[in-house]
Amino acid sequence: MFRRVLIANRGEIAQRILRACKELDIETVVVYSEGDKDALYLRHANEAICIGPASSARSYLDVPAIISAAEIADVEAIVPGYGFLAENAHFAEVCRSCNIKFVGPAPETIAAVGHKARARAMAIRAGVPVVPGSDGAVETEVEALRWAKSIGYPVMIKAASGGGGRGMRIARNDPSLVNGFHAARSEAEACFGDSTVYIEKFVENPRHVEVQILGDQHGNIIHLGERDCSVQRRHQKLVEESPSPSVDPVLREAMGKAAVAIAKESNYYNAGTVEFLLDADKNFYFIEVNARIQVEHTVTEMVTGVDLIQAQLKIASGEPLELKQEDVEMRGHAIEVRINAEDPERDFQPSPGKIGLFAAPGGPGIRWDSHAYGGYSVPPHYDSMIGKLLAHRKDRESARRTMLRALDEFVVEGIKTTIPLHSRILAHSDFRAGIHDTGFVERYFAAARPVIRGGS
Amino acid sequence: MFRRVLIANRGEIAQRILRACKELDIETVVVYSEGDKDALYLRHANEAICIGPASSARSYLDVPAIISAAEIADVEAIVPGYGFLAENAHFAEVCRSCNIKFVGPAPETIAAVGHKARARAMAIRAGVPVVPGSDGAVETEVEALRWAKSIGYPVMIKAASGGGGRGMRIARNDPSLVNGFHAARSEAEACFGDSTVYIEKFVENPRHVEVQILGDQHGNIIHLGERDCSVQRRHQKLVEESPSPSVDPVLREAMGKAAVAIAKESNYYNAGTVEFLLDADKNFYFIEVNARIQVEHTVTEMVTGVDLIQAQLKIASGEPLELKQEDVEMRGHAIEVRINAEDPERDFQPSPGKIGLFAAPGGPGIRWDSHAYGGYSVPPHYDSMIGKLLAHRKDRESARRTMLRALDEFVVEGIKTTIPLHSRILAHSDFRAGIHDTGFVERYFAAARPVIRGGS
Amino acid sequence: MDLNLLRKLVRLMDRGELAELEIEDEKQGLRVHLRRFEESSPTSPTVQVLGGGAPMAAAPMAAAPAGGPAVAEPSGPPAGTIEFASPMVGTFYRAASPDSANFTEVGAKVTADSVLCIVEAMKVMNEIKAEMSGEIVEILVENGEPIEFGQPLFLIKKA
């Protein structure tokens, strides 16, 4: 095991990694920007090194600054957390060239799974279902109709250079396909200067279900069950849980095997996540691989009892996995909500500032991962998440009730947070029944959004 | 289940009961003294009623005030927690006469198990070992020698009216017994005006091991394994854990059966604890029954997954136990430390006052039960405990390491606490090896005690 | 829907001569709007209740207790008067029995031994004496109302 590592991140995940290192008796060096210089977690590290001004580009994203800090602090490894440089193949490559272990997959793996088309091809090779589609440009109406027939309606016409919903059309029959094909091409040309479109199966009201994997450097790969992250707002996850209310043991095994197959195909080691869409008929489709620890790794930790950050460190130092697939047991149900310094009443605008009175929930079944405390100033420069609140109980309904009481006792003054929104989400009949999909938040809580708009 | 209950306690256990009630959808009325009027947990109750001034005698111990509050608030039951009126048979009797359910055992049971001689007789009837002894006055040298022979050395000569270590002598052979017998008699006469002494087996370097029981009103009784509370200072528990490092499955079953037998003998229902001394040869001896929830019930909750406060409420409302003995499974290892507002450097003198900067630990494996927060004033009128910190991990060593890192990241400014002492206790080689006994704290941490003495 | 709560609110309006009362309690997912007829017509308040704004019967958790937010504490008694606080928790009675006359009234002069009221606790009727001389300026609680320890019962102008 490493004797001394550098933590190249900030906030709750820096805190989380510090905790794992201490429990493994690893010395810690944490880097920080001037925007974080008063953070309490810096006190818990063996050493803290300022690497730049508050701007991420000149601190947490600055490869030379971080490598330089690692060199002067004489560490054996760098732990990237999530975000920032966590899935940057170049950074992993630089670490390797500097003879510093990167606590993550090999640079080649990061590059491969990070490339949409290569990842899709990998999934197909591994025999894992992907969202059926044309897999390339569709040039004519006739071609479009042929693809739609082979895929089956509804389908989505997407601009190859597109993004943000522009140049996209849903078609449910031949006439709307023909109209949509031309409309999407014109829009794509107008928006992106490239009229190329492709066609994909449109998965209606999907759930977002992802599988946690762990692979070591000796070719062992296991999965730790799934997480359901269907409560999203504009693709930002708000609530995560494990197990998924939509996944039964048979489906779990099928999805787990698919995730492991993809991981093997990419020579994956480290903790990682394979994301799927799950449709109403329980068909699942591969979306992407996240070659890093994720924010919501915590729900998997609660139900499996596995410390994923410790596992990452052990894997990176060359140790074989401690668990075999048959040792993995899911116990109870865990729900996590993300506490963000945002105002859900005002279109989720960030609400940085100094926290006044602060009392986080506790008691049975509650886990709280955060770097915040009464008197802490949430800096305006970074992600607005100030903590993750988890409830772990024997079943989903108990976990939901525990979470509701925890949200109710949560006191944060001085900034706005997502706490009241979470109370409403968890009390909603669809969430309670476990039948919500990825459109749930927009469908029911959109009204809470644009009450007041800023000047712009 | 009850619709509305009154919580007749304060501080962390009031908070704990509030949490359980909310999770069970029970309305809560919490009573408070003027000394607690600014406590944050009062906000979480449906109603809060001031019942008296800060003095316990005129508030939390004032039976008419509490019953009166229960009547005006129109509750179905009173939840007593621990301390105050929790083991007061008279109070339980008054509740019964007022047609209010007391969340605890029947008054007759409380009275029976609270009487030392009756409890001992009950244990003997149940076939459970008690500390062997003369069971009554020993009048002469000859009698003393006869008892010592039948019990076996070492023995303890104790003043019948004694207490606080006075009038006590240990004897390891016949001559020291004869000397001790006379010395103890003289001392007892001098101290208590009563020279009566009795003789008991002296259990050397014992461990304090207690068994958690749950019994319903239909005669079902189960045990939930043991807790080891050997880390004590002057009979005050400081650290508790489950399972005990000294108890193997065979011993666990034997002690569990003994506890259940005693509970049956006393027609016990409610959560409860049967305390034992465990000697170096793994012989266990019954000490007493605690007819209430205990401070350290939390460690059992962590390893068994059973919510004991919820269980108490269900039992009191007449529900049968949800678990059978064979359903009880202990998973992992839990350690609890009591965070007291005391100064371990100054003979543990209380350190009430206003908390400044405050950051409780969190992250994986950590549970924090407390009513405290940054800005809270610890009142000088009550017990000094401000919270209980628990670490629950897959095995004892992992739990110990998690607890050490949690203690390390704990920030409490403005008052003194037992946090630094706990770091030293958990780092001690005897604790790590699990070979500490009830003399452990006095043996190794006594130096920390009498540095400075107050005026008295 | 808690009818008891509504009854209490209506009583409160009556006592306080309120024409209108609106409450929104987001935590309870509750919105109440009560409006009474303007002065002329005496009885029957118009009651309009809008319940459960939240998607589901939201977590049944409740609002502030006494001693909560700073706004709850009104400024203190008017100059020259003192608040006579209840020495115990219980039920407040202005008379020894439903048929008896009230112990005291606004404007009455009292001395240390004057009984001001009874507080019933555990079926025991506790006579509460003034323990000062003065004049009753206001009676702050209704007959039969539950009271806390320390709750102001009377405003007294000390002699």
Next chain:
Amino acid sequence: MDLNLLRKLVRLMDRGELAELEIEDEKQGLRVHLRRFEESSPTSPTVQVLGGGAPMAAAPMAAAPAGGPAVAEPSGPPAGTIEFASPMVGTFYRAASPDSANFTEVGAKVTADSVLCIVEAMKVMNEIKAEMSGEIVEILVENGEPIEFGQPLFLIKKA
């Protein structure tokens, strides 16, 4: 729902002869609006109370700019001098190589283009220039010492 709070508010209205009272306590998720019957007095002020301590009243916009609060900086450099801070994290060298002369010394005069030192980061030797004219008063770090971003390296008396 805290009836006691409402009672106190009504009494407050009564005493203050308020016609209307509105409270929004976002922290408690509570909004209360009370209006009393118009009395003979023509001027009934409409009072609006926004309560609950000052949680949201306090503008939630972050103060601290990139540099952080000035108070955090311990005492500061001696009068007339300024601290020259490292623009990067790395290793501090006073000379281009172990055999070379130091770039500067205490008492030396420097101009904007004067190289003061080298900071090595990722094997790259970065020459650090003074970017001002002045005199070196003190050298704050040792040759070969690891330095943080923003760490003071020199005290310079500006020309």
